[in-house]
Amino acid sequence: MVTGKGGVGKTTVAAALGLVAARAGKRTIVAEVARRGDVASAFDREGAAPFSETEIAPGLFHISVDPQDALDEYLRDQLPSAAIAELLIRSRVFGMIAAATPGMRELLTVGKLWELAQLDRRTPGADSYDLVVVDAPATGHGVAILSAPRTFAAAAGSGPVARQGTIIDEMLSDPARTAVVAVAQAEELAVTETGQLREALEKTMGLPLERVIANALEPDRFTAADARRLEAHAAHPAVARALSVHARALRQRAQLARLRRLTGDVDPARLSLHPGAPDLERLADELAPQLA
C-alpha cells in the first residue's frame, strides 16, 4: 500500500516500485484506486482499458479499481446463478443502496485488492500475482480504506459480510503479507502527515510503517564552503539563484532529519528531483539499491 500526502508523487513512486519488483522477476500489478489510469499514462499507455488487468511492461500489470465493477464481480461470484447476479446488478434499488451506504465504496475497493492478491484468484481464468502495489488514496483516506473491512465486519455483526470483512482484515493487518509505504516530500506538512500516518496505522491496524520514501529532493550540490564563496557574489543573478536552491536543499535536509525522527529513526529511501517528465526507469534505478 503506497500512500502519502496529496501532491508528493505517490502515483509515480508506486509505479516505480512496481517496476523494481517486476525487474526482480516478480509478477506484479500496480492497482490504482479511485483514479482514471494515471499509472498507465505514466507508462504512456493512455487509451488502454484501465479497468482491466493490462500488461504495461514485461511482468508488470496495471488495473484501475472501480467500485462498481468490483461490486458486479462480487455479485457474480457470490450468487448461485449468473441470471440472479444480473438481476441484482441491473436493479436500481440495489445500486442505490450500495451507493448510499457510507464506506461501501471503500469496502468494495479493498475487496478487489484482496482478490488481486489471492494465489487462487476468484476471477475466472486469472493468474496470480507475486505482488500487488496499491497506489492508495492520500494519507487520511488511505487508512480509511485499510480499515474499511474491519469497520464493516464490526457493523455487520454476523453473516457473510462480517465473515468476508474479517478475512480481508486478517490479510491487511498482517505485517507478513501487507506493507504500508509512505511517500513524502521533505517539507513541513508532508513530514508531519507521515508521522501522523505512522501513529494512525499503529493504532487502527496494528501495522508498522514499513518504509518511507522521500521524493523530489534537491541535489546536495553545494558544500558549506561553496555557499560561503557564493555569498560574496550574490549580486550575480545566477549565483543568487544557486544560493536560493542551496537554501532549499538545507531546509529539506532539516525536514529529512525530522522525518527520520518521526518514523522510528529509519533512514528514508531517497529520490532526487527530476525536472521534466517523470522517467520511471530512472526512478526504479535509483530506488532498487535502496530497497535491497
Add this chain to the structure above:
Amino acid sequence: MSGLAEKLDGKRVVIVAGSGGVGKTTASAALALGMAAAGRRVAVVTIDPARRLADSLGLEELGNEPRRVDPELLAGHGVEMRGELWAMMLDPKATFDDLIVKLSPDAGTREDVLGNRIYAQLSSAIAGSQEFSAVAKLYDISREERFDVVVLDTPPSRNALDFLDAPDRLTDFFEGRALKLFLVPTGIAARVMGKGTSVVFALLKRLTGVDLLDDVAQLFRALGGLIDGFRERATAVKALLADAGTTFFIVTSPEREPVAEAIFFHGKLREARMRFGGLIVNRAAIADPALGTPAAVRDELRAELGGALAGKVAASVADLQLLAARDAASIEHLKAALGEPEPIVVPRLDGDVQDIDGLLALYRHLSA
C-alpha cells in the same frame, strides 16, 4: 478593478477545488483575505489547514462554527481590513449530526438515527462523508446574514464528483424505491410493489446476513422521517451550487497529475452546468531571462569562482530552465483545455508558504 476582483465581483459563494497538495487551502484563505480587505464580510471554510496556518489565524481553539480572525493580527502584517474575515475548520461528523438534528421532525426520529448502531459506526469511521458535510455547512453559512460571501476549500478533487453529486445522490436516494422498500412492511405491501423488489430484498438478506440488514433497515426507517427535510435541503443545495452568485475556482500546480485533475474537474463543472470562475496555477517555476544560458553562466563565473563551482551554478540554472519550460508548457496546455486565456500564475515562493507570511505573499500576488 483587477482581473481577479472582476471575477469575484458580486459572488456570494466561492468554491475552491483542486488536487491535494497544490496549495488549495492557502489559496482559499488568500482569496477570502483579499475580499475581506476590500470591505466584504467573508467566511472561509477549510477542511484541513496546515497546523501553523490554523494557529496563526487563531483557528486551533475552534469548534464547528466560524470565528473572526483578529484584524489586529493582520494589521500587524500591514493588511488593512475594511471588511471582516471569519474562518472555520470543518468537523464532518459534527456537521452531519447537526444536519440530522435540524431535519428531524421530532426528538424520537433524531434519537433513532443518532443512536443507530450503523449510523454511529459508519458516519464517523469512514471518510467520504466530508463532501456531504462540506456542502451542508456551505449551505448553512451561505444563509447567514452576517456574511456577504463564503469561500469553501473543498476536499481533494479525487472526490470532486462526490462533491458535485452530493445533493443529487441524496434526492435520488430519497425519491427512489430503495428507501420505500425499507419503509413498507413486508407481505402484502411488498407484493404490491412488485415481485422484482421482494426478490431483490431476499437476495440482499442472503448476501449481507440478517443482522446487518436489520440494522440498515432500521436506520433507513428512521431516516424515512427525514425524507421531506432532506429532499428540500438537497433541492436548495443544488440550486445554490448552480446559482449565478456561486463560482468555482480551480487551483493546480504545474505538475502532470494535478493538471490532469484540473482539466477533468473543469469538464465535470461544465457538464453539471456550474460556473467556472478562474484558474490559479500555483508554484510555477518562471524562466528568468536575466540568468542567461548555463554555458554563458559558466564562462562568466569561471574566473571568479573557478571551473568546478561555476559549473555547479550553471547546473542549477539548467535545472531551473528545464522546470520553467515544463511549467510553461503545462500552463499553455491548461489555457487551451480550459478556455481560460488569463490564469493567475503564482511563482514558486521561496521559504515555507504554509504560515501566515505565505498566505500574505499569495494574497499580495493575487491582488497585484
